[in-house]
Amino acid sequence: MELTGAEIVVRCLADEGVDFVFGYPGGAVLNIYDEIFKQDKFKHVLVRHEQAAVHAADGYARSTGRVGVALVTSGPGATNAVTGIATAYMDSIPMVILTGQAPVPAIGLDSFQEVDTVGITRPCVKHNFLVKDIADLAATIKKAFYIAASGRPGPVLVDIPKDVTIYKHAYEYPKEVSLRSYNPVTKGHPGQIKKAVQLLLSAKRPMIYAGGGVVLSDASKQLIEFVKLLGAPCTNTLMGLGAYPANDPQFLGMPGMHGTYEANMAMQHCDVLIGIGARFDDRVIGNPDHFFQDEKKIIHVDIDPASISKRVKVDVPIVGGVSDVLDEMIKILKASKERPDEKAMKSWWSQVELWRSRECLKFNNSSEIIKPQYVVQTLHQVTNGEAYVTSDVGQHQMWAAQYYGFNKPRHWINSGGLGTMGFGLPSAMGVQLAHPDAQVACITGEASIQMCIQELSTCKQYHMPVKIINLNNRYLGMVRQWQEFFYGNRYAESYMDALPDFVKLAEAYGHVGMKIEKPSDVEPALKEAFSPKLKERLVFMDFITDQTENVYPMVPNGKGLSEMILL
Amino acid sequence: MRHIISLLMENEAGALSRVAGLFSARGYNIESLTVAPTEDETLSRMTIVTRGSDDVIEQIIKQLNKLVDVVKVLDLNEGDHIERELMLVKVKAAGKDREEMKRMADIFRGRIIDVTDKTYTIELTGPGSKLDAFLEALDASVILETVRTGASGIGRGDRILRI
Ligand SMILES: Cc1cc2nc3c(=O)[nH]c(=O)nc-3n(C[C@H](O)[C@H](O)[C@H](O)COP(=O)(O)OP(=O)(O)OC[C@H]3O[C@@H](n4cnc5c(N)ncnc54)[C@H](O)[C@@H]3O)c2cc1C
Numbered sequence: 247m248e249l250t251g252a253e254i255v256v257r258c259l260a261d262e263g264v265d266f267v268f269g270y271p272g273g274a275v276l277n278i279y280d281e282i283f284k285q286d287k288f289k290h291v292l293v294r295h296e297q298a299a300v301h302a303a304d305g306y307a308r309s310t311g312r313v314g315v316a317l318v319t320s321g322p323g324a325t326n327a328v329t330g331i332a333t334a335y336m337d338s339i340p341m342v343i344l345t346g347q348a349p350v351p352a353i354g355l356d357s358f359q360e361v362d363t364v365g366i367t368r369p370c371v372k373h374n375f376l377v378k379d380i381a382d383l384a385a386t387i388k389k390a391f392y393i394a395a396s397g398r399p400g401p402v403l404v405d406i407p408k409d410v411t412i413y414k415h416a417y418e419y420p421k422e423v424s425l426r427s428y429n430p431v432t433k434g435h436p437g438q439i440k441k442a443v444q445l446l447l448s449a450k451r452p453m454i455y456a457g458g459g460v461v462l463s464d465a466s467k468q469l470i471e472f473v474k475l476l477g478a479p480c481t482n483t484l485m486g487l488g489a490y491p492a493n494d495p496q497f498l499g500m501p502g503m504h505g506t507y508e509a510n511m512a513m514q515h516c517d518v519l520i521g522i523g524a525r526f527d528d529r530v531i532g533n534p535d536h537f538f539q540d541e542k543k544i545i546h547v548d549i550d551p552a553s554i555s556k557r558v559k560v561d562v563p564i565v566g567g568v569s570d571v572l573d574e575m576i577k578i579l580k581a582s583k584e585r586p587d588e589k590a591m592k593s594w595w596s597q598v599e600l601w602r603s604r605e606c607l608k609f610n611n612s613s614e615i616i617k618p619q620y621v622v623q624t625l626h627q628v629t630n631g632e633a634y635v636t637s638d639v640g641q642h643q644m645w646a647a648q649y650y651g652f653n654k655p656r657h658w659i660n661s662g663g664l665g666t667m668g669f670g671l672p673s674a675m676g677v678q679l680a681h682p683d684a685q686v687a688c689i690t691g692e693a694s695i696q697m698c699i700q701e702l703s704t705c706k707q708y709h710m711p712v713k714i715i716n717l718n719n720r721y722l723g724m725v726r727q728w729q730e731f732f733y734g735n736r737y738a739e740s741y742m743d744a745l746p747d748f749v750k751l752a753e754a755y756g757h758v759g760m761k762i763e764k765p766s767d768v769e770p771a772l773k774e775a776f777s778p779k780l781k782e783r784l785v786f787m788d789f790i791t792d793q794t795e796n797v798y799p800m801v802p803n804g805k806g807l808s809e810m811i812l813l
Numbered sequence: 814m815r816h817i818i819s820l821l822m823e824n825e826a827g828a829l830s831r832v833a834g835l836f837s838a839r840g841y842n843i844e845s846l847t848v849a850p851t852e853d854e855t856l857s858r859m860t861i862v863t864r865g866s867d868d869v870i871e872q873i874i875k876q877l878n879k880l881v882d883v884v885k886v887l888d889l890n891e892g893d894h895i896e897r898e899l900m901l902v903k904v905k906a907a908g909k910d911r912e913e914m915k916r917m918a919d920i921f922r923g924r925i926i927d928v929t930d931k932t933y934t935i936e937l938t939g940p941g942s943k944l945d946a947f948l949e950a951l952d953a954s955v956i957l958e959t960v961r962t963g964a965s966g967i968g969r970g971d972r973i974l975r976i
């Protein structure tokens with residue numbers, strides 16, 4: 247039997263086991279929407295802006311490890327989706343984005359709602375396709391899912407001209423695909439792995455630096471075992487938070503620009519550093535020349551060869567998947583009689599503890615004015631540290647990362663690489679749909695939340711009881727902080743006047759709004775929001791916080807890791 | 814250092830722009846780029862001449878390998894190789910210049926492939942440096958037009974790039 251292209255698209259998604267598609271209709275995808283109307287295999291979620299469709303699919307993917315799916319129309323639908331696609335690309339999130347396109351004969355004629363979607367998105371997708379022939383449609387969608395989820399994950403876009411959704415063709419969903427030009431390696435080189443273990447065992451000051459790759463490969467368990475076997479300190483990047491439990495004594499917190507004193511000092515002064523699924527980002531390493539002033543050997547495990555020796559020269563490169571490579575390393579460590587030098591480790595740890603005793607995250611709490619850090623700490627208590635927390639971008643994001651204390655992977659959902667304001671609320675929608683019974687909090691700022699505020703309407707339609715924690719400092723706080731530190735207190739365009747009344751706004755969308763102005767009201771408000779009474783409701787908590795608060799520690803741009811500004 | 818990178822990629826619409834886009838997005842320099850189908854019609858072969866430090870060249874190779882349409886990449890500079898480029902030059906060839914121009918073409922083993930009473934068009938093949946040398950040997954004022962294909966390269970002996 248022959249199916250139309252639109253039927254094929256919908257069948258492919260069903261056969262791929264997709265349960266949610268986030269999207270927004272328009273002319274070029276009307277045939278696909280008509281087929282969605284007729285099926286019940288997956289649920290379509292109608293967002294209010296295409297950027298949010300992609301962020302929601304992204305939140306779904308980050309919190310489940312499955313491929314997120316978004317569907318948008320041609321032209322403005324596709325261009326609106328670009329920010330979401332670039333966000334997912336920078337953080338290596340597996341996604342498939344389907345876009346409508348002008349009919350094949352109309353392509354190139356400046357037709358209605360025609361843009362060169364493949365051209366526009368080329369630099370921010372793992373791969374993309376334009377399907378000009380219905381005969382290729384099913385196989386292309388299969389390839390898209392395969393490429394998105396394998397190797398270093400990433401978003402893959404499939405652009406489907408409208409006429410392709412009308413033509414008919416026999417349907418068969420390929421069980422497997424293989425591409426001669428794409429063969430990601432997962433097993434690491436055994437010789438290199440042995441060498442790495444040797445180096446780690448001979449280290450006097452070993453340090454483990456684990457990133458988003460550990461989360462992406464679901465290798466948290468292996469990481470914990472590995473860290474325990476070595477007895478070394480461990481840090482997680484912003485993207486890796488939760489990969490190693492924050493409440494474990496071997497955890498030093500996050501490294502980098504807003505990392506802890508102990509993590510940064512240990513990164514700087516270790517003699518052997520192993521990077522595991524972390525990409526030596528400029529926000530983490532600081533000034534690379536300064537980083538190497540203290541000599542160290544570096545081992546780097548990454549599935550993407552291009553991540554290795556990109557910003558930092560590596561001594562022992564290991565191309566492979568985190569989980570495979572850690573399995574091997576654990577095997578070797580267990581079989582080996584050699585153990586880390588006990589005396590050296592003891593003195594390394596006493597150094598680390600000395601750094602830790604600086605208590606760099608201590609802040610001056612107040613009984614007069616709400617400190618944002620206090621809100622995050624209290625959120626941790628109220629949710630037992632078990633909530634899924636999404637965030638936007640700015641100071642509130644850093645405080646969430648520093649003070650929530652993530653003990654499990656896939657619970658911290660934020661835009662690290664692109665730093666996309668507007669990510670928090672829509673990504674929380676994807677998380678909430680994937681985990682309907684879980685507590686989902688979105689920690690945001692009054693500026694970021696306004697970038698996708700329209701999604702409050704989506705939350706109403708689909709009963710998404712997200713708890714929004716708005717750390718309202720009436721400033722583009724992160725911008726203001728840089729202006730205070732580096733621009734002589736000239737607060738150019740970082741103050742936002744005429745903010746909406748968020749309580750009324752939440753209510754206008756049909757939700758519960760709360761305004762919290764006193765520190766003593768923080769805990770009761772959070773408890774109420776997360777109480778059974780409001781379990782089914784979205785609660786928008788507008789916390790009026792200290793406007794002058796800054797994020798510490800801070801490694802100024804271009805400075806070395808050990809040159810932190812501390813409170 | 815100057816490197817000649819050869820690659821095989823899927824002969825698909827858009828594959829060329831992926832490579833060109835990669836170079837511009839990451840700020841790698843391209844001295845020349847040539848591309849044409851191979852005896853296997855599903856594959857195109859591209860030759861890119863670029864410059865960069867060893868670290869940059871290593872990144873270029875890795876980034877090229879990462880493109881889903883790219884099947885194989887070879888840095889020809891890693892071993893013995895032959896480089897050839899074709900150039901067509903139209904020069905003034907009137908009066909006393911005419912004989913001199915013919916002599917120059919002969920010295921460089923060029924061929925005159927089009928003749929008018931005022932011009933010659935000379936065809937020249939060789940490594941890029943030879944073509945440069947030819948142009949330098951001419952008086953700039955006699956050159957009317959040049960067109961170069963960019964370098965193609967191939968490994969010597971049994972160094973073979975195929976799938
Ligand atoms: C305002 C702001 C401030 C920031 N400050 C900080 C900061 O202080 N500290 C900080 O850490 N970050 C900070 N960031 C985030 C920073 O920009 C980077 O996004 C982040 O550091 C990158 O994390 P990562 O190295 O873990 O890499 P990711 O971006 O998570 O990349 C994962 C790496 O793992 C590899 N990988 C993927 N899958 C696998 C697999 N299966 N096996 C093996 N390898 C795999 C990938 O190839 C890649 O190299 C900040 C961001 C913002 C917006």
Ligand SMILES: Cc1ncc(C[n+]2csc(CCOP(=O)(O)OP(=O)(O)O)c2C)c(N)n1
Pocket residue numbers: 638639640641642643665666667668690691692693694695717719721722723724725
């Ligand atoms: C889309 C987008 N535009 C601009 C920026 C630059 N930027 C980073 S943080 C920030 C301020 C965010 O303000 P707010 O959401 O109130 O958070 P705060 O820092 O005050 O906690 C800005 C403008 C960005 N990251 N994303």
Ligand SMILES: [Mg+2]
Pocket residue numbers: 640691692693717718719720721722723
């Ligand atoms: Mg703010």
